[in-house]
Amino acid sequence: MRKKITLKDIARELEVSISTVSKALKNSEEIGRDTKEKVQAFAKLYNYRPNNIAISLKNKHTKNIGLIIPDIVHYFFTTVFRGIEKYANSRGYNVIACLSDASFDKEVINMEMLANGSIDGFIMALSSETQEKSDYNHLREVTEQGIPLVLFDSTTDEIECDKVVIDDEQIAYEAVKKMAGSGKKRIALFSTGAHYNVNKARTKGYLRALVDCGLEVDEKLILELPPEKNIDIIDPFLESNSIDAVLAVNEITAIHAMNLARKKGFRIPEDISFIGFTDGLLSKYAQPSLTAIAQHGDQMGSIAAHMLIERIESENEEEEEPVFQTKVIEATLIERDSTIN
Amino acid sequence: MRKKITLKDIARELEVSISTVSKALKNSEEIGRDTKEKVQAFAKLYNYRPNNIAISLKNKHTKNIGLIIPDIVHYFFTTVFRGIEKYANSRGYNVIACLSDASFDKEVINMEMLANGSIDGFIMALSSETQEKSDYNHLREVTEQGIPLVLFDSTTDEIECDKVVIDDEQIAYEAVKKMAGSGKKRIALFSTGAHYNVNKARTKGYLRALVDCGLEVDEKLILELPPEKNIDIIDPFLESNSIDAVLAVNEITAIHAMNLARKKGFRIPEDISFIGFTDGLLSKYAQPSLTAIAQHGDQMGSIAAHMLIERIESENEEEEEPVFQTKVIEATLIERDSTIN
DNA sequence: TTGTAGGCGTTATCAG
DNA sequence: CTGATAACGCCTACAA
Numbered sequence: 001m002r003k004k005i006t007l008k009d010i011a012r013e014l015e016v017s018i019s020t021v022s023k024a025l026k027n028s029e030e031i032g033r034d035t036k037e038k039v040q041a042f043a044k045l046y047n048y049r050p051n052n053i054a055i056s057l058k059n060k061h062t063k064n065i066g067l068i069i070p071d072i073v074h075y076f077f078t079t080v081f082r083g084i085e086k087y088a089n090s091r092g093y094n095v096i097a098c099l100s101d102a103s104f105d106k107e108v109i110n111m112e113m114l115a116n117g118s119i120d121g122f123i124m125a126l127s128s129e130t131q132e133k134s135d136y137n138h139l140r141e142v143t144e145q146g147i148p149l150v151l152f153d154s155t156t157d158e159i160e161c162d163k164v165v166i167d168d169e170q171i172a173y174e175a176v177k178k179m180a181g182s183g184k185k186r187i188a189l190f191s192t193g194a195h196y197n198v199n200k201a202r203t204k205g206y207l208r209a210l211v212d213c214g215l216e217v218d219e220k221l222i223l224e225l226p227p228e229k230n231i232d233i234i235d236p237f238l239e240s241n242s243i244d245a246v247l248a249v250n251e252i253t254a255i256h257a258m259n260l261a262r263k264k265g266f267r268i269p270e271d272i273s274f275i276g277f278t279d280g281l282l283s284k285y286a287q288p289s290l291t292a293i294a295q296h297g298d299q300m301g302s303i304a305a306h307m308l309i310e311r312i313e314s315e316n317e318e319e320e321e322p323v324f325q326t327k328v329i330e331a332t333l334i335e336r337d338s339t340i341n
Numbered sequence: 342m343r344k345k346i347t348l349k350d351i352a353r354e355l356e357v358s359i360s361t362v363s364k365a366l367k368n369s370e371e372i373g374r375d376t377k378e379k380v381q382a383f384a385k386l387y388n389y390r391p392n393n394i395a396i397s398l399k400n401k402h403t404k405n406i407g408l409i410i411p412d413i414v415h416y417f418f419t420t421v422f423r424g425i426e427k428y429a430n431s432r433g434y435n436v437i438a439c440l441s442d443a444s445f446d447k448e449v450i451n452m453e454m455l456a457n458g459s460i461d462g463f464i465m466a467l468s469s470e471t472q473e474k475s476d477y478n479h480l481r482e483v484t485e486q487g488i489p490l491v492l493f494d495s496t497t498d499e500i501e502c503d504k505v506v507i508d509d510e511q512i513a514y515e516a517v518k519k520m521a522g523s524g525k526k527r528i529a530l531f532s533t534g535a536h537y538n539v540n541k542a543r544t545k546g547y548l549r550a551l552v553d554c555g556l557e558v559d560e561k562l563i564l565e566l567p568p569e570k571n572i573d574i575i576d577p578f579l580e581s582n583s584i585d586a587v588l589a590v591n592e593i594t595a596i597h598a599m600n601l602a603r604k605k606g607f608r609i610p611e612d613i614s615f616i617g618f619t620d621g622l623l624s625k626y627a628q629p630s631l632t633a634i635a636q637h638g639d640q641m642g643s644i645a646a647h648m649l650i651e652r653i654e655s656e657n658e659e660e661e662e663p664v665f666q667t668k669v670i671e672a673t674l675i676e677r678d679s680t681i682n
Numbered sequence: 683t684t685g686t687a688g689g690c691g692t693t694a695t696c697a698g
Numbered sequence: 699c700t701g702a703t704a705a706c707g708c709c710t711a712c713a714a
Binding site: 357358359360361364370371372373376395397398399400401458 | 706708
């Protein structure tokens with residue numbers, strides 16, 4: 001078992017000083033030709049690699065990004081992760097990913113754990129519980145310490161930091177407008193958790209479209225659903241509200257509702273049209289395929305990582321108050337067979 | 342901007358020595374009551390937290406686990422990740438996740454990057470390219486340095502380390518047997534990449550079942566598919582081989598093939614039955630729902646993390662050659678509507 | 683051209 | 699009871 005070798009080991013072996021070794025390995029001009037060659041050869045032979053931890057301690061940066069998301073078994077987050085990881089990697093950063101599991105406490109614990117020197121900055125999507133409680137002290141704590149933070153998707157106005165979001169309101173508006181444009185009159189909104197700022201925005205867009213299209217706004221057509229197991233709610237809803245279109249704030253709900261509707265004999269899209277947020281695998285492979293709203297997770301991820309790393313690496317210079325920005329990414333409506341073209 | 346406070350800061354402020362502060366914070370018996378209280382109060386007030394990096398350097402462990410997987414936009418890996426993260430977290434570890442993107446080079450780079458002190462051990466699933474090349478030097482390098490490694494799912498016999506896998510052969514056998522039991526005679530296998538050891542095992546189980554059931558083994562019924570875009574291959578296959586059942590080594594292929602078959606007018610499961618590996622969302626929400634093989638990713642993840650952490654934390658004591666183990670997890674056939682009950 | 687010393691933040695050992 | 703010192707591995711300003 002060849003343990004890892006250190007500068008000190010090389011120095012001892014070659015009978016030179018540690019700093020000579022250090023400089024030689026960096027090809028410093030200060031060091032003589034032969035010493036350099038000797039050291040470099042030895043280092044290569046024993047496969048010397050500087051210890052990341054020691055460098056981190058010295059340089060006061062870790063080249064690690066902390067990512068905190070509510071869930072990973074979720075197409076959207078998964079693509080964001082991939083976007084972040086890819087970009088971060090290209091800049092020499094690694095990603096430490098923590099799942100808050102939709103729990104406020106876990107979010108706080110994870111954050112504190114990482115904030116103690118393990119990472120150079122955070123990228124996160126707030127958990128639903130956090131949004132519900134509106135308690136952002138853990139975020140404040142971190143930003144006050146000067147640790148850069150980028151919020152995406154599920155964000156809050158209460159914290160000043162960089163943000164990346166999609167134009168939820170606008171795309172919901174367009175989705176509804178599209179369905180109205182194909183003759184739909186009773187368009188329902190299936191939502192989950194009104195406290196989520198994204199859901200609020202989507203609801204707003206939904207409402208605005210209804211008004212703009214001269215359609216009646218019926219409170220009964222806005223359905224608040226618990227995360228899972230909601231046949232008992234959707235089934236009767238489908239029967240008693242003579243709806244002809246549905247916009248769902250997430251993919252699973254959309255698919256689930258569509259399957260239920262089909263089972264009840266509704267034709268799709270003729271009787272009921274469906275559009276769902278998140279253009280994931282489910283939408284693509286559903287029967288009929290689901291018209292969906294692409295949130296461009298990869299892009300969001302890489303933009304978030306870019307913003308964060310810029311912030312991290314520019315921290316040294318600037319001393320003035322930073323000016324934060326919110327990047328809005330255009331969502332895209334992917335038209336498939338669950339809507340009338 | 343309240344920068345992070347250090348022992349030194351506290352010591353200076355309170356006019357005591359650094360070591361006194363350190364001990365006081367650890368509630369050491371050595372320190373006097375009032376000094377302790379004074380220090381602790383001050384520390385709390387200024388929200389002192391020890392710097393993880395410094396502790397890592399000192400203790401020579403990071404409490405970080407390196408995870409390297411080919412892809413994250415993938416139900417199975419996603420559940421494994423969740424299992425690892427959850428267990429690791431409960432033991433005070435964080436997960437640094439890297440995506441090899443099915444590329445050998447990236448796998449190597451990521452590994453080297455993390456091996457230089459950033460992590461205490463690795464959990465990984467080999468990329469397809471790595472399996473294809475059969476080049477495991479990067480793994481060898483790491484294990485020779487004494488860094489614990491746990492391989493899961495896509496593993497290799499060439500490396501001695503702990504492993505977690507499912508009984509791929511057996512469950513493929515059972516899946517085929519089940520379909521044969523319901524009268525199916527021409528059972529096809531849709532595979533992707535014969536170099537994958539999991540696919541090899543699944544093929545073996547498939548073949549064994551055929552023989553055991555007295556069915557003809559027809560090479561033409563084993564279809565090797567490229568990762569995506571394979572209508573051109575599946576479509577003609579469906580038409581010309583009069584098959585009545587399909588076992589697919591992954592979910593997407595299964596769903597895709599099933600959709601194609603339906604579009605061609607085959608009734609499912611009467612005309613053709615389908616079973617797919619990975620019991621993900623797609624299987625659950627497909628129409629008809631897909632009978633699937635659950636790989637229990639969460640469980641695999643938490644077992645892998647458990648094995649790894651035990652290995653990491655026992656390293657200190659034992660000096661003798663470690664004895665590695667391979668944990669085989671039973672896969673489960675989840676029966677749904679794409680097969681005849 | 684090479685080496686010494688100090689420091690990054692913490693802990694542990696040993697003296698006072 | 700408290701403090702000085704060394705060490706973890708590396709880097710760098712400054713001596714020699």
